[in-house]
Amino acid sequence: MKDVQNLADERGIEIQKVGVSDVHLPFFIKTKNGSLQSVLARIKLTVDLPKEYKGTHMSRFIEILSEWSQKPVSFREMEQILSDTLTRLSARSAYLKIDFKYFIEKIAPVSGLKSMLDLDCSFSAKLLQGQPLDFVMGVNVPFTSLCPCSKEIAQYGAHNQRGLMRVRLKQAAGFIWIEDLAALMEAQGSCPVFPLLKREDEKYVTELAYENPKFVEDILRDLVLALRKLEHITWFEIECENYESIHNHSAYASHTEFVER
Numbered sequence: 001m002k003d004v005q006n007l008a009d010e011r012g013i014e015i016q017k018v019g020v021s022d023v024h025l026p027f028f029i030k031t032k033n034g035s036l037q038s039v040l041a042r043i044k045l046t047v048d049l050p051k052e053y054k055g056t057h058m059s060r061f062i063e064i065l066s067e068w069s070q071k072p073v074s075f076r077e078m079e080q081i082l083s084d085t086l087t088r089l090s091a092r093s094a095y096l097k098i099d100f101k102y103f104i105e106k107i108a109p110v111s112g113l114k115s116m117l118d119l120d121c122s123f124s125a126k127l128l129q130g131q132p133l134d135f136v137m138g139v140n141v142p143f144t145s146l147c148p149c150s151k152e153i154a155q156y157g158a159h160n161q162r163g164l165m166r167v168r169l170k171q172a173a174g175f176i177w178i179e180d181l182a183a184l185m186e187a188q189g190s191c192p193v194f195p196l197l198k199r200e201d202e203k204y205v206t207e208l209a210y211e212n213p214k215f216v217e218d219i220l221r222d223l224v225l226a227l228r229k230l231e232h233i234t235w236f237e238i239e240c241e242n243y244e245s246i247h248n249h250s251a252y253a254s255h256t257e258f259v260e261r
């Protein structure tokens with residue numbers, strides 16, 4: 001059979017990223033307590049394509065990824081997947097992104113009842129021939145924010161709402177557990193959110209948020225200060241979004257920084 005992908009192409013255009021997206025596979029993510037959490041990974045895997053070739057060999061991407069189904073995947077395994085991809089596709093650069101929901105245990109503040117909170121997470125990595133791996137970890141964490149202006153000017157109450165922090169970060173060495181990064185992030189809001197709260201817990205979180213009013217700017221600045229203290233961190237990107245309860249829009253702030261070592 002003719003190998004159409006190997007035919008020549010005369011348009012003179014190198015393609016920076018071509019491959020497969022929206023691939024779903026069960027992966028295992030290592031947890032801080034030493035177990036493995038099975039996650040449904042949504043995967044994108046691409047390579048560069050020199051201008052001389054008509055197409056990449058897409059079946060090989062699925063062959064490579066299928067070898068990792070039901071296996072633990074973190075930055076070391078991602079480096080191996082990308083190294084395999086460079087070899088099998090004769091490529092100079094390869095990029096891999098996996099998005100997945102990861103569950104952390106939450107303990108209600110007064111009743112002590114346990115529940116599982118789902119966090120949208122991502123591991124993305126790029127590997128160039130002969131270069132070190134460029135690995136980025138992403139975690140999104142919900143939180144409660146209560147408005148300092150509203151509290152100051154109102155005779156009683158203050159508008160408050162759920163919000164979302166999105167952090168993506170790079171580290172020169174080591175690896176921060178998702179559990180630890182999530183705890184650091186949610187501590188910067190007016191109050192964490194919990195799947196399971198009894199009335200005694202609801203009283204506690206209501207009063208905690210009221211005692212800890214924060215603008216979206218406050219949350220972002222406190223998150224910058226907290227991330228700067230992380231060992232080995234070299235770069236981070238933050239987005240904070242408050243789903244304002246008094247508007248039909250959000251309050252939003254973002255910040256990107258290379259961390260001076």
Ligand SMILES: Nc1nc2c(ncn2[C@@H]2O[C@H](COP(=O)(O)OP(=O)(O)OP(=O)(O)O)[C@@H](O)[C@H]2O)c(=O)[nH]1
Nearest residue numbers: 002003004005006018054055056057058059060061
């Ligand atoms: N490059 C490219 N391939 C496509 C496209 N659409 C479908 N294909 C894939 O072409 C694949 C078959 O080509 P290859 O992966 O090269 O398969 P093959 O030649 O039998 O396998 P190898 O010998 O490993 O190259 C199928 O898996 C299709 O999914 C496209 O738009 N671009």
